[in-house]
Amino acid sequence: MGKFEELKKAAYDANMQLPELGLVLFTFGNVSVADRDLQVFAIKPSGVPYKDLTPEQMVIVDFDANTIEGSLRPSSDTKTHAVLYKEWNSIGSIVHTHSTYATAWAQSLQDIPVYGTTHADHATVPVPCAPPMDDEMIKGDYEHETGYQIINCFKERNLSPGELEMILVGNHAPFTWGATAHKAVYNAAVLEEVAKMAFLTQTIYPAAAPLKDSLIRKHYERKHGPHSYYGQ
Numbered sequence: 001m002g003k004f005e006e007l008k009k010a011a012y013d014a015n016m017q018l019p020e021l022g023l024v025l026f027t028f029g030n031v032s033v034a035d036r037d038l039q040v041f042a043i044k045p046s047g048v049p050y051k052d053l054t055p056e057q058m059v060i061v062d063f064d065a066n067t068i069e070g071s072l073r074p075s076s077d078t079k080t081h082a083v084l085y086k087e088w089n090s091i092g093s094i095v096h097t098h099s100t101y102a103t104a105w106a107q108s109l110q111d112i113p114v115y116g117t118t119h120a121d122h123a124t125v126p127v128p129c130a131p132p133m134d135d136e137m138i139k140g141d142y143e144h145e146t147g148y149q150i151i152n153c154f155k156e157r158n159l160s161p162g163e164l165e166m167i168l169v170g171n172h173a174p175f176t177w178g179a180t181a182h183k184a185v186y187n188a189a190v191l192e193e194v195a196k197m198a199f200l201t202q203t204i205y206p207a208a209a210p211l212k213d214s215l216i217r218k219h220y221e222r223k224h225g226p227h228s229y230y231g232q
Helices: 005-020 078-087 100-108 135-139 142-157 181-204 213-224
Strands: 029-035 040-043 059-062 067-069 093-097 166-169 174-178
Touching: 005 029, 005 040, 005 093, 005 181, 029 078, 029 181, 040 078, 059 078, 078 093, 078 142, 078 174, 093 181, 100 166, 100 174, 100 181, 135 142, 142 166, 166 181, 174 181
Parallel strands: none
Antiparallel strands: 029 040, 029 093, 040 059, 059 067, 093 174, 166 174
């Protein structure tokens, strides 16, 4: 078995979950999985339909976005993934989709409020929407700058990638991450569901109030706190 075969298989398996979960259409998404010891990640090749993917097609890239192994061109979002891996050493996998409801929130340039306990089970704060990048960044290395668009938003909001594992990129679409591929994909599915619920909440009652702080803290702590006990 080659040095990267296990990493490629992990990335392939994670990518194949996206269409199964209804998070991608055609080639609208990608998952990468990192090997921190080797300082590389495996990512979906660009433009290959999910039905045609194989583990062997996954591309191995280093944290400077240089292709290490693979005959196909890596995803067009590769430089964004590389920046996040290089700057945030706690993450082991990244997911990018254009899932319908999360992308709609990103296109509206709105944070997703904490309306209910489903959101609070996973985060104590609204899902932030990073503002659109400025013109100079757009004219530069766009995909590379997208990574810093995400990082800068977290710095401005005083958030860490460990406490919140998802973001909306303004006018673009969602990114999620996690310590493992399973967690990153899970977060992508949760984000889409929370985005859908929030949209429906505002549709039913535009003046709906966010969940009160005591309930947010209760639901988050019972799932993630030192004395957590909740698991459906």
